[in-house]
Amino acid sequence: MLKKIILCLLTPLLMGGCVSGKEAAMQKIQSLKDAYADYFLIGNIVSGVDMDDLRYNILTTHHNIATAENAMKPQYLQGTKGVFTFYDADAIVNKALSRGLNVHGHTLAWHQQSPAWMNYEGVSREEAVINLTTHAKTVAAHFKGRVVSWDVLNEAIADNPSNTEDWKANLRQSPWFKAVGADYVEIVFKAAREADPDAKLYYNDYNLDNPNKASVVYNMVKDINERNPDVVGRPLIDGVGMQGHYSSHTSPANVENSLQRFISLGVEVSITELDVQCGEEGKQTDAQKVAQGITYAALFNVFKKYAENIGRVTMWGLDDGSSWRRQACPTMFNDNLHPKPAFFAALDPDKFITENGASIEKKEAKQAEAVYGTPDLADAAAWSQAPAISIDSYLMAWQGASGTAKVLWDESNLYVLVNVNNAEMNKANQNTYEQDSVEIFIDENNGKTPYYEKDDAQYRVNFDNEATFNPQSAAEGFESRTTVSGRSYTVSLKIPFRTIDVKRGGIIGFDVQINGASSRGARQSVAVWNDLSGGSYQDTSGLGILKLTKR
Numbered sequence: 001m002l003k004k005i006i007l008c009l010l011t012p013l014l015m016g017g018c019v020s021g022k023e024a025a026m027q028k029i030q031s032l033k034d035a036y037a038d039y040f041l042i043g044n045i046v047s048g049v050d051m052d053d054l055r056y057n058i059l060t061t062h063h064n065i066a067t068a069e070n071a072m073k074p075q076y077l078q079g080t081k082g083v084f085t086f087y088d089a090d091a092i093v094n095k096a097l098s099r100g101l102n103v104h105g106h107t108l109a110w111h112q113q114s115p116a117w118m119n120y121e122g123v124s125r126e127e128a129v130i131n132l133t134t135h136a137k138t139v140a141a142h143f144k145g146r147v148v149s150w151d152v153l154n155e156a157i158a159d160n161p162s163n164t165e166d167w168k169a170n171l172r173q174s175p176w177f178k179a180v181g182a183d184y185v186e187i188v189f190k191a192a193r194e195a196d197p198d199a200k201l202y203y204n205d206y207n208l209d210n211p212n213k214a215s216v217v218y219n220m221v222k223d224i225n226e227r228n229p230d231v232v233g234r235p236l237i238d239g240v241g242m243q244g245h246y247s248s249h250t251s252p253a254n255v256e257n258s259l260q261r262f263i264s265l266g267v268e269v270s271i272t273e274l275d276v277q278c279g280e281e282g283k284q285t286d287a288q289k290v291a292q293g294i295t296y297a298a299l300f301n302v303f304k305k306y307a308e309n310i311g312r313v314t315m316w317g318l319d320d321g322s323s324w325r326r327q328a329c330p331t332m333f334n335d336n337l338h339p340k341p342a343f344f345a346a347l348d349p350d351k352f353i354t355e356n357g358a359s360i361e362k363k364e365a366k367q368a369e370a371v372y373g374t375p376d377l378a379d380a381a382a383w384s385q386a387p388a389i390s391i392d393s394y395l396m397a398w399q400g401a402s403g404t405a406k407v408l409w410d411e412s413n414l415y416v417l418v419n420v421n422n423a424e425m426n427k428a429n430q431n432t433y434e435q436d437s438v439e440i441f442i443d444e445n446n447g448k449t450p451y452y453e454k455d456d457a458q459y460r461v462n463f464d465n466e467a468t469f470n471p472q473s474a475a476e477g478f479e480s481r482t483t484v485s486g487r488s489y490t491v492s493l494k495i496p497f498r499t500i501d502v503k504r505g506g507i508i509g510f511d512v513q514i515n516g517a518s519s520r521g522a523r524q525s526v527a528v529w530n531d532l533s534g535g536s537y538q539d540t541s542g543l544g545i546l547k548l549t550k551r
């Protein structure tokens, strides 16, 4: 009985079952895969929980390709050396095939969810290569004819890459890289091609909307395919997978730029793990549901535009309740498996934007004043004329270190004084952004671009006066000082203007961020002045505005 009631409630999704009155009208919810039949495949993930009829019917109603969420990862297929355990993965793959879905394989090589024996510390190159190729060949051969494509290699590029020309220098320091060297990338792709020449072979990664990370992947695929133009009839790498773990702050323009770049390589592109975070503690306000829908709509509009070169768009999670990021409600269906605004946004992006776009308030950038003057960095009193800016809007839930900033300017430099309170004075983490530190973002022409232009730069100084720059060239002429007192520290910075002739009354894009480390050496809080997107390191559109005045 209970099952029957649930089924009736879900009738609109299942497009069958109890049909009467109002329900019959609601039943007309369109299928996502049908809406995109002329564009690309629509996918989602499958794990053990999806095998019941209710979930599986939603899967097959709206999707035509499946990815195993975990079952085909190295840890589950060869947890013990030489013992391949295909039972769960076979069940997932065979059920998908029997229900008319295509299957995509994920993943042959990764630094996560892989057994320790495969590439333990100190393993020889020779043994590591055997482990890598044996796994890739055995698994690819096992599923040959049943999968249309493989993520051969997952997440091999480091975060926040600098010199993007040299892709090898930006490879993640993963166990495979350490044991084998940079050629492990080609080795694993060749093994997969040999075992299953018909499957499309993908390189898959996250944050590929970041132009720098995208450049590294672009250069890697270009180099490898130029050197391997004919491996069983075609270049070695068939496709780039943009995972697409996004949020409602993601810039669709950045996604589009990266898509264009990869397509220009002549490879197929797929969106392989799409979800859009927009919620906290498993809850979403109505405004968040709409904001999330707008992002889904904008993204699907971009995907439609490049449909000719896009193989599939796969969502990472059928519903919020089963999502790996369930706290942030990132999928198109709620915990009760009802479609959210995000679903209708993906179904008909233009309609959704027309109906809801106006309700999204465009937040005005905050404005502040910088006062004319040339201070001595050691003399905090030199900033006394400048108004204080509060750095106290938090990006993450935790409310850690915060502070105030004051700014002076002259014809050559901007001078920023930041006072930080409530800090742990921890710099244990090797990621400099996870240390107690202050960041300044500058957009000299206030161009508010979704990627960094020549006039844009990021400066980071930790409480111990260690500075890092993005781009590195911004270090030229930069100076800083820090003083620490109890749980407070002060940073004063001299930041040269790099591309503009400054004038009184001029404006620049500007923001300040305070990274708060925990006593255990991980970032626990981020306080900012204006840009709550979390993307100011790559996108200047959310920065505040600084007016250069004389007093």
Ligand code: XIL
Binding pocket: 069, 070, 154, 243, 273, 324
């Ligand atoms: C995630 C799964 O969703 C989780 O169930 C698991 O605990 C960890 O991995 N990038 C990938 C996916 O390529 O394999 C990851 O999936 C999410 C990030």
